[in-house]
Amino acid sequence: MSDFLIKTNHKPKKLAVFTALTAALLITSGCQSLQGAGATSSPSSMVQAQKLDNFTITGKIGVTTPANSATNTGAQGGSAFYAWGQQQERFAIELIGALGIGKTNIEYDGQTATLVSEKTGTLTADNPETLLQKATGWQAPISQMPYWISGRSAPSDSAPQLDEQGRLISSVNGEWTASFTYKGADKLPVKISAVQPAGHKVIMTINHQSS
Template identity: 40%
Template sequence: MFKHIKIALILSSTLSVIAMTGCQSFTQNKAVSSTQSPQVANQFNLQGKIGVKTPQQSGSAFFTWQQNQEQYDIELSGILGVGKTQISGQPGQVTLNSAKTGTITAESPEELLERATGWQAPITNLVDWVQAKTTSDTAKTEKDAQNRLAQIIEDGWTVNLSYNDAATLPNKLILQQQLETGKENRITMVIQNR
């Protein structure tokens, strides 16, 4: 049972930002994150499925993610029978609540993840990655034939983005972090509705 709760916490924390042919060569990205309008930045509603796989465990969940600037609400369901998990966040406070774990609070999603699982990941970056943007101007990027971001390498993670037809925002993100052991942490995020 502890293993199921730990997997639920990994999935919950991973989303609490909460996931972001014809390729060109890598370039330093200087303008992607600055091209957004401040009035519409970080405001979206997503629904989909997320899966997490580490060398020790794996699991998946359905999610609904509402982001309004710096505040977010995420609901997860179907986590290996653990039940529904609610995550709310704003600058300086992230709260995870479920019937199985109770309430866990931290100052950032990264801190919540580390406290709950001992695992470190750039969770806050998902807000930009699901919008096909980088978090910093030091990220390496690769674009597809339609000039959309196809890959981001940032903060020790490689993010591969996939798109439906002519869509400008990704419907799938695969995040990979190579470990010193030669293994990897992998997060797969499928966005079904925006």
Template identity: 40%
Template structure:
């Protein structure tokens, strides 16, 4: 049960890292008009997330509401562990479930470390779910419709899949290669936007 709980926490904390990246201060950002960035960081998503590390794996259904720097994520069906609520705003992130109780942290990275011990935070997913790089250093590949279908950035490779002529991806596979030759992998299937 302890391994199942740890897997659930990794999933939950991964999503909190995902949501809070929209309000993290970055030294390099793509140039875009401020009103475009603000609108881009306001969305509602529903789907399924799976996390696989060399030590464990798990999956959950999620609903994610992002409103600029504030977010609410609800996870359900995490390996039978029940509902988990993750909320955040600048300077405060919380994770609450019946199994863990309330965990608080100042940043999503700190929450992830406290809850799981996992030190591989995903820092750019707010941009990635919107089919854009998070920094100027990203390496991009595009499909024949000129949509970004792969982003290599800060040690992660992100493969984006699209439905037909959609402009936003319906699936993301994030991979981080480890020194051991193994990998951390996160799969996000976006069912509703």
């Protein structure tokens, strides 16, 4: 998957250059875009999970972990700028200021997740959640994010709630409860907040890029 890596500038203020680079990677990979799922018109309707779309986004992600009395550590937090390129079930993420481990690349091919950073070297796991926790100690619902970014519930979600415009505003996945913020009449969220009762929290701002 080395051809699917996102090449970026080290300066966060240059995140705009990710758009053309990730879009070019998706095009040259030979994939065909999938049509997005139409939103249901009734707030009480279930959001139908569809195949993953292809997309390119940038933004910032913040992660908070609760205090741990066993290790006598208080609540901790970290943040990173990111660029995310999605190709159906595959994705590549590049993180800058990556939650305490420096510039980091995370890739997932649908079966194996790989993380590479200067601090950790190369790590692999069956899923990106296990990989992130192994590398940083942080927890985040990465596998659900591609659906949520597209404004849809993940296949394993429960209790999705829609607003009057048929947009997903909340959904539950295991211990995670996600809420979604939209700008104006946009159909895609500009912010996702996911929390666990124990105190884990992820806040992700999203800049959707044109295809």
